[in-house]
Amino acid sequence: MIYQIDVVTLFPDIISSALTHGVIGRAKGNGLIELRNWNPRNYAQDKHKTVDDRPYGGGPGMVLKHQPLSAAIKKAKEKQPKTKVILLSPQGTQLKQSSVAEFSKRKGMIIVCGRYEGVDERIIMSEIDEEWSIGDYVLSGGEFAALVLIDSVCRLLPGVLGDNNSANEDSFVDGLLDYPHYTRPDDINGLIVPEILQSGNHEEIRRWRLKQAIGKTWRIRPDLIESIELNEEQKLLLQEYIDEIKKN
Numbered sequence: 001m002i003y004q005i006d007v008v009t010l011f012p013d014i015i016s017s018a019l020t021h022g023v024i025g026r027a028k029g030n031g032l033i034e035l036r037n038w039n040p041r042n043y044a045q046d047k048h049k050t051v052d053d054r055p056y057g058g059g060p061g062m063v064l065k066h067q068p069l070s071a072a073i074k075k076a077k078e079k080q081p082k083t084k085v086i087l088l089s090p091q092g093t094q095l096k097q098s099s100v101a102e103f104s105k106r107k108g109m110i111i112v113c114g115r116y117e118g119v120d121e122r123i124i125m126s127e128i129d130e131e132w133s134i135g136d137y138v139l140s141g142g143e144f145a146a147l148v149l150i151d152s153v154c155r156l157l158p159g160v161l162g163d164n165n166s167a168n169e170d171s172f173v174d175g176l177l178d179y180p181h182y183t184r185p186d187d188i189n190g191l192i193v194p195e196i197l198q199s200g201n202h203e204e205i206r207r208w209r210l211k212q213a214i215g216k217t218w219r220i221r222p223d224l225i226e227s228i229e230l231n232e233e234q235k236l237l238l239q240e241y242i243d244e245i246k247k248n
């Protein structure tokens, strides 16, 4: 099953060029992902190909016009008639790893990228099914938010990451931050790799990593600890972590 991504954007090169790199670029080359861009500019009707206009009520900036945007969305929908149309904006529901995982189970996405001060509200009323945000900050356009959504979703698709299991071990999959990673050499200016990681004892290594993940989450993201239910092993490891801190 090929994951279908249709992006409605005034700057298709931002989307296309960013997705030529790394694992997502390879997945596109391997035919695991299909990406199409739809530029509202190509559907503008006047000779100047106008896509924006002044806001009713006055004020600074311009608003993305209904007609060219609506026409571009319609073309995207012809490729994916049943797929939900997503707008990325600060008003959306904040994206979480759990929502990313849900997107990766769909057949594809139609993503609308806004520009200027905003898009005509009638687009949101009649063409947009879901509004999502990548976080509480403002971007000059939806393209970088779209790339965050596309990257986070595509790396979860079967066959995109080399190791079949590596996405299952990510941060947030169990609601926790990641454990520390090391590679050679074992000593960098006296900063040494924890002994246990060189022991070959897989059960001890698993336990150490889980303890570090829980401990780090407890220290720097207590809100995440509050939002999950720790199992008995995780409670014990957190207590061990706290006791170790107190000793030192």
Ligand code: 4GN
Pocket: 088, 089, 090, 113, 114, 115, 116, 117, 118, 119, 132, 133, 134, 135, 136, 137, 138, 139, 140, 141, 142, 145
């Ligand atoms: C998305 C889009 C932030 C986000 C955006 C976000 C473009 N900024 N936090 N900017 O996910 C007005 C029209 C602002 C589109 C929008």
